[in-house]
Amino acid sequence: MSKYKSVNTAIINELKSIVGEKYVWTDPDKLEPYSHDEVMESKYKKTPEVVVLPRTAEEISKIVKLANQELIPVVPRGAGTGLACGAVAFYGGIILSTERMNQILEIDEQNLIMVTEPGVRTVEVQKAANDKGLFYAGDPCSGDSSFIGGNIATNAGGNKAVKYGTTRQQVAGIEIVTPEGDIVTLGGKLKKDSTGYCLTQLIAGSEGTLGIITKAYLKLSPLPKHEMHLLAIFPSAESAINIVPKIMHSGIIPTCVEFMDNKSVRCCEEFLEEKLPRSESGHYIIITIDGDNETVLEDQCVLIDELCTTNGGYEVLVADPNKIWKARKSFAEADRARSLILSAEDIVVPPSKITDIIKKIDDISKKYDVRIHCAAHAADGNVHAEILKENMDIEQWNKLLPLIQHEIYQYVYSLGGKLSGEHGIGYKRLDLMEEFANPVELKMMKAIKRALDPNNIMNPGKIVKV
Amino acid sequence: MSKYKSVNTAIINELKSIVGEKYVWTDPDKLEPYSHDEVMESKYKKTPEVVVLPRTAEEISKIVKLANQELIPVVPRGAGTGLACGAVAFYGGIILSTERMNQILEIDEQNLIMVTEPGVRTVEVQKAANDKGLFYAGDPCSGDSSFIGGNIATNAGGNKAVKYGTTRQQVAGIEIVTPEGDIVTLGGKLKKDSTGYCLTQLIAGSEGTLGIITKAYLKLSPLPKHEMHLLAIFPSAESAINIVPKIMHSGIIPTCVEFMDNKSVRCCEEFLEEKLPRSESGHYIIITIDGDNETVLEDQCVLIDELCTTNGGYEVLVADPNKIWKARKSFAEADRARSLILSAEDIVVPPSKITDIIKKIDDISKKYDVRIHCAAHAADGNVHAEILKENMDIEQWNKLLPLIQHEIYQYVYSLGGKLSGEHGIGYKRLDLMEEFANPVELKMMKAIKRALDPNNIMNPGKIVKV
Incomplete structure (x- = not known):
């Protein structure tokens, strides 16, 4: 990964000329909050070289073109509420925060579509819909603070997925800046679309590795009474x-x-x-x-x-x-209060297998004498198993955790399950992904990543190793 | 496209050794029904060199590996009820019919999933679900004859999409043979999945250009009373x-x-x-x-x-x-009885724009003095406008039709609409796709096609020109 260049003064100046001096940060105090997401272990922290806060897709397009030219990683970031270290700049480069792109652009009541920028908080999307007697069905637990762009990028799940599906089911279209810096709208205010490959659903859940979401077309429905x-x-x-x-x-x-x-x-x-x-x-x-x-x-x-x-x-x-x-x-917060260091697993299995996996987790907890708390989006087969370090020695923890995860996921995959139901792979599950994902599926994902991001500048080191 | 080789005797023999002599057809009488889909114009017909009827994914894997080695196009085909010439072998090669892969493998009532082979008729899927008090929501108008594999490959829509979505929303997973001949299961009996890129939804609707569907995991729900x-x-x-x-x-x-x-x-x-x-x-x-x-x-x-x-x-x-x-x-049948040659447009616009497009079509019909019948999945914004040739001279028809289509789709795109709501692009809309699709979107689609099918042997000349 040494192929990337450092962000030097000339690049900082170019970034300032694109977004304005005020929105290019290099002061360490300002960078620190962007060095991690909700995962607190020090090995999952990395201070970026620069944080840039663009206002428009056009500015992002220019930043991405510059990054391609100079070979600098670009890491898109929403509210930083992720649980898989997807928005941390492990290979240095630019954190591109969407926090200034925070406007709801339109509520189209005729077509039941909300058009929004990516930096709007999920709860604001929900409220704006409710104010019109309408309903936005996405509802991740972090919705009070998470951004809608991040919800789409990670295909966030949440509590209402049983009836309404995860975030990808709420998305009729997106505007993105591609890894090569082009701006394109995929989908739109359409209820149906068989006009070529469904790129909207490819980008949704791709965790910023295939492009940066700059606008979202969200499905609304009448608010249940x-x-x-x-x-x-x-x-x-x-x-x-x-x-x-x-x-x-x-x-x-x-x-x-x-x-x-x-x-x-x-x-x-x-x-x-x-x-x-x-x-x-x-x-x-x-x-x-x-x-x-x-x-x-x-x-x-x-x-x-x-x-x-x-x-x-x-x-x-x-x-x-x-x-x-x-x-x-x-x-999650209660567990973190008990043990700041913990591993939040996001297991998904066929719903009929939940009893099996919960029993297995209980056995593993006893075997390794480690506390594991389970909550589940039960009808979805999505189990959040939080493995708590508590007062365990850190070296012991670093040794035990991979063994525990290995044992859990071997069983999960034997049940037809997978690594993540709603949190994503990010950086945190990269090794597990290489270990457990089907090799053909991995090969396809890598081929797509290479095809759409030939310089591997867009959130490198997330989801797949290329 | 002259890069492809012809299917010679040696290749025929290899195909016979893979699927059995009985299931490799070269007799012109047997090939004729595979030379077209529901589009009847002679320019949309092409007799394949050979029709092969495999029974298993393993056989298909071998066929696809052979086709890569020899540079022979492979055109997957369901029931031939398509409306975009997606299953016609315009560049010669092998028609790979899934008609022998016609078993429903499992109805998993616990997980509300039906596992089926691709060659099962849609109506049989619906009936098998109903027999268990369950409901499969996919319901294209051709459901009595269409195959479920074809429904997924074209993301077929139909009458129940308003409430339940198109076929892609009914699919929890698929097994495919990739364009390089690997067998892989994408998705499965899962209600949620954020484990990397959503390849299931990329393949669904890709009209056989990115792989051959060999098994489907379909979502079921309790049958409404x-x-x-x-x-x-x-x-x-x-x-x-x-x-x-x-x-x-x-x-x-x-x-x-x-x-x-x-x-x-x-x-x-x-x-x-x-x-x-x-x-x-x-x-x-x-x-x-x-x-x-x-x-x-x-x-x-x-x-x-x-x-x-x-x-x-x-x-x-x-x-x-x-x-x-x-x-x-x-x-559709009534229109065809009136005019065997017709152009079935599959316009999709934001639902609020239906009145506009229907009015425009009426104007165009008068301007060109050509009969156009409209039916619509109205709440989806999906308008089937059937332009009837009737007794128009064929040369006149060939001259007028592109002008009419150009005028219609210029307006459709100005409304935020697209070429196809549910029929797909296939071969028939390839030129319109090049003309009207966003160039960045086209570039992304072509990059994905090249990445997953480096020899361009999988249903070449459909959706995008590469």
């Missing part, structure tokens, strides 16, 4: 998880079906300093349903209650959404 | 089309919203020899809604009735689904 939240509490992880397919086959299409194991429940309770129901032994399934007809939703609640209580559940409570979602969304 | 069909009749195309956004913003998410202009209604009536309601002057909007709660559906019917009759509709009828869908689905 009602929403109800249930908390079903079970005596064991297994009984909790086993209820999920029963709900999914009942004809109800829930918005969310979340699982928290008892260790996570207690950890969140401690962190929030708020008593949670039956926290001494309860494993949680949180279910949200939405729709326009309140009677139908009430009938669905009754059905869910019956299903849970006749299948071993302690009880089903109508939940205060603020309280229960505060608990669920504090999962 | 009820379905209701309404026929709303309007005095003008404009008043009919204008009702569509009103329905879409009412909170109802219909399964289908179809438009047929009066000329199409009358053409279908003549073809079917069955009286259709108010056919003398009526323009049709056909609406289907589905769901589990009959009362909710009845309320929605009342709301739709009110919306239509207060917005200029003649009347709203509860429709006999067999009768009304027979009429709608006969659209």
